[in-house]
Amino acid sequence: MKKLLTLLALSAALLLALTACGGSQEPPQEDAAIPVVLGDTLGADLANLFLPMAVTDESATVTSLAEGVVADLPFETMVMPVEPGLLTGFGDVEITGFSEGVMFGPAISTIPFLGYVFQMEEGADGEAFCQTLQEYCDLRWNICTEAEEVTAVQGGNYVFFLMCPTSLEG
Amino acid sequence: MRKLTLFVLAGVLTLTGPAAQALDLHFPGEEPREGIYLAQSHLVEAEPTMLPQMTDYAADKVQYIYDTYLAGTDCKGYFAMVPAKEAFLREGSLTHEVMADCFQRELPFLTHLDLTPMLDLGDFYRTDLHWRQEKLVDVAHYLAMAMDAWEETEYAFQAWEGDFFGTYSPRLTAPLAPDRITYLTSETMDGCTVTGYDLMGRVQTQPIYNLEKANGGNPYDLFLSGPQGIQVIENPQGPAGKELVLFRDSFGSSLAPLLLEGYSRITLVDLRYVFSHSLADYVEFSDQDVLFLYSSLLLNNSLALK
Numbered sequence: 149m150k151k152l153l154t155l156l157a158l159s160a161a162l163l164l165a166l167t168a169c170g171g172s173q174e175p176p177q178e179d180a181a182i183p184v185v186l187g188d189t190l191g192a193d194l195a196n197l198f199l200p201m202a203v204t205d206e207s208a209t210v211t212s213l214a215e216g217v218v219a220d221l222p223f224e225t226m227v228m229p230v231e232p233g234l235l236t237g238f239g240d241v242e243i244t245g246f247s248e249g250v251m252f253g254p255a256i257s258t259i260p261f262l263g264y265v266f267q268m269e270e271g272a273d274g275e276a277f278c279q280t281l282q283e284y285c286d287l288r289w290n291i292c293t294e295a296e297e298v299t300a301v302q303g304g305n306y307v308f309f310l311m312c313p314t315s316l317e318g
Numbered sequence: 319m320r321k322l323t324l325f326v327l328a329g330v331l332t333l334t335g336p337a338a339q340a341l342d343l344h345f346p347g348e349e350p351r352e353g354i355y356l357a358q359s360h361l362v363e364a365e366p367t368m369l370p371q372m373t374d375y376a377a378d379k380v381q382y383i384y385d386t387y388l389a390g391t392d393c394k395g396y397f398a399m400v401p402a403k404e405a406f407l408r409e410g411s412l413t414h415e416v417m418a419d420c421f422q423r424e425l426p427f428l429t430h431l432d433l434t435p436m437l438d439l440g441d442f443y444r445t446d447l448h449w450r451q452e453k454l455v456d457v458a459h460y461l462a463m464a465m466d467a468w469e470e471t472e473y474a475f476q477a478w479e480g481d482f483f484g485t486y487s488p489r490l491t492a493p494l495a496p497d498r499i500t501y502l503t504s505e506t507m508d509g510c511t512v513t514g515y516d517l518m519g520r521v522q523t524q525p526i527y528n529l530e531k532a533n534g535g536n537p538y539d540l541f542l543s544g545p546q547g548i549q550v551i552e553n554p555q556g557p558a559g560k561e562l563v564l565f566r567d568s569f570g571s572s573l574a575p576l577l578l579e580g581y582s583r584i585t586l587v588d589l590r591y592v593f594s595h596s597l598a599d600y601v602e603f604s605d606q607d608v609l610f611l612y613s614s615l616l617l618n619n620s621l622a623l624k
Contacts, residue, residue, distance in 0.1 A: 224519050239621075240371060253624070258517065290591075291619060292567075
């Protein structure tokens with residue numbers, strides 16, 4: 149939690165351009181401070197880990213961002229590269245518009261947890277990309293379990309997407 | 319009444335031949351929801367359009383498994399497909415048959431074991447998509463014979479005492495009477511141990527039939543505790559060295575216990591919950607029988623396989 153608060157404080161202090169999208173997201177403030185995803189759900193927590201890293205770390209890659217997000221999760225995770233086209237969690241809709249992407253999730257678990265980090269193509273509309281992800285994602289992508297929330301946010305030239313339970317407790 | 323009439327017409331137009339006669343055409347004060355309809359006292363889900371890209375993806379995933387883990391070993395590969403309930407109400411080219419043809423064409427290293435002749439609608443729960451374990455002895459016999467792993471077994475039929483309102487029940491406001499779950503036990507099963515993983519990926523011991531799970535959210539989780547990435551069933555009374563690796567979805571949970579007699583170890587792998595790239599961490603492939611057993615429902619949604 150301390151780590152999260154530190155990151156949130158850091159993000160609030162930075163005056164960087166950042167476009168955000170997603171139903172759970174607060175619009176950018178007039179002072180252009182980095183917005184945060186409101187709420188205390190798992191998705192909001194992880195999005196708020198992602199945002200400052202995506203905006204401030206010039207050496208960031210989709211892999212390093214995903215690894216940073218999942219570093220403190222209580223289960224072992226895997227990060228796998230993906231290419232534009234059919235992606236797990238979006239039915240038969242092809243997801244395009246990104247130049248690099250990774251999928252991440254539990255190495256072995258039935259927790260309905262599936263995330264992506266995308267680097268947008270040059271000139272791509274990140275907000276529209278987030279909306280596409282939210283529109284076509286399937287919370288029951290594996291049929292037998294169901295995620296509880298969806299988070300899609302853009303930070304700099306990267307997009308973070310996650311379907312997951314609202315909490316890992318219980 | 320007008321809506322019901324329209325639905326009846328739609329049903330007749332959609333289903334032809336025996337299916338049209340099979341359709342009860344009766345929803346007491348109820349409209350079909352999300353493609354669920356009532357036929358022969360069963361709640362049946364209309365199969366979505368078959369997506370060739372999903373079958374291709376599934377075939378590619380199996381090909382990856384073969385190339386990465388099976389090639390060069392003495393493993394023997396098989397595949398079997400579980401038709402969706404609607405397959406027993408329709409005539410003509412069926413989703414599972416088209417998928418099976420694709421698998422046979424794309425994956426010639428696997429022997430196809432056709433389960434269709436052994437199944438009918440009555441082998442499935444009325445309110446759920448899954449098959450009933452007590453109806454699968456002939457399926458298990460066929461599979462075990464094909465894999466040279468059949469041992470005669472005497473089962474005891476046990477009744478789970480709860481009401482099983484299957485996954486389709488909530489989609490009707492006036493659900494059918496609940497299903498009853500019967501599960502099969504044997505002396506061999508009594509001596510087996512099951513090892514799986516909890517939500518956080520920690521190893522845990524599990525029962526073959528998990529009554530606690532059955533009394534929880536989904537009674538079908540009675541069978542091998544429901545969804546699991548990897549499970550290993552050890553059968554100390556089984557033939558030494560004879561092992562099965564079962565790539566499966568939820569249909570495999572109720573079938574696997576019926577294959578135990580012929581194996582000293584069965585490893586169940588559900589690629590929805592474990593990455594195919596990390597299988598070497600959990601399974602050492604050498605000379606096992608390897609059976610890919612999937613429902614057409616999952617294969618038409620195969621991107622769920624990681």
